[in-house]
Amino acid sequence: MEEEYTEHLIEDSEKEEDNISLKLTNNSVEYLKCDAHIQDKLEYEATGKNFEIELSALTVIKAIGKGHFSDVHMGILSLSTGKIPVAVKATKRKTGSVNEEESEDILKRQRQALRDELSIFAHLQSSSTGGHENVLKLLGAITTIKTDFCLLTEYCECGSMDRFLQEKWKNGDFEDELVVEGSENEQIWKV
Ligand SMILES: Nc1ncnc2c1ncn2[C@@H]1O[C@H](COP(=O)(O)OP(=O)(O)OP(=O)(O)O)[C@@H](O)[C@H]1O
Numbered sequence: 001m002e003e004e005y006t007e008h009l010i011e012d013s014e015k016e017e018d019n020i021s022l023k024l025t026n027n028s029v030e031y032l033k034c035d036a037h038i039q040d041k042l043e044y045e046a047t048g049k050n051f052e053i054e055l056s057a058l059t060v061i062k063a064i065g066k067g068h069f070s071d072v073h074m075g076i077l078s079l080s081t082g083k084i085p086v087a088v089k090a091t092k093r094k095t096g097s098v099n100e101e102e103s104e105d106i107l108k109r110q111r112q113a114l115r116d117e118l119s120i121f122a123h124l125q126s127s128s129t130g131g132h133e134n135v136l137k138l139l140g141a142i143t144t145i146k147t148d149f150c151l152l153t154e155y156c157e158c159g160s161m162d163r164f165l166q167e168k169w170k171n172g173d174f175e176d177e178l179v180v181e182g183s184e185n186e187q188i189w190k191v
Contacts, residue, residue, distance in 0.1 A: 051122065053077065053140035055148055060088055065160065069110045074155055077140060086139055089114065090150035111149045118143070118151055 057078045064087065065072040073088040091110040097103040121138035125131035140152040158164045 051118070051138060051141040052144065053142060053152065055142060055145060058088065058152070069113045077152055084139070085155040086152040087155045088150050088152055114149060114151055115143065121151070
């Protein structure tokens, strides 16, 4: 029921916003100019719909990865306090289907997966759970424009953890850098 309602809302807003879509700018100059520090907390309440941002506040810079149901780009989010780098997780540009109906169905499922991810992110950093410094933070979302549906999270300069660790392994960095300290009860890993 809620799904239908949400998609219905998106359908309505799409009529107004149809011509707007996320554009890759290739303008990395803006990124280089910005004060690229990650904020601990945003000014607004960290729950549900309060994550909604204006499309105009987001500039997409470059593609950085692909997930199972999303494409990931690096972008810049303009806040009243300044500009911050973000990872933009959006539905895939190419669904792989030549059939328009099937393609729309795939995109709908991708939006639902992103919506589920949004709920989990929002819950993890809600006032009841409090968030954690080692868990990626959600910084915003666009859920009211179907063609631009996306989640914005902190941007991790080193990319995905698995690739970061694999690179270190390949370069032989691990042997020297992985150190275990502590006692029988406590171990601290340093990379
Ligand atoms: N916050 C981020 N900062 C930098 N790079 C990121 C970030 N989030 C995702 N990426 C890049 O995009 C890739 C895919 O994103 P992600 O890990 O979220 O997808 P996935 O978990 O593999 O798949 P999915 O969530 O779609 O099932 C990552 O492997 C990483 O390279």
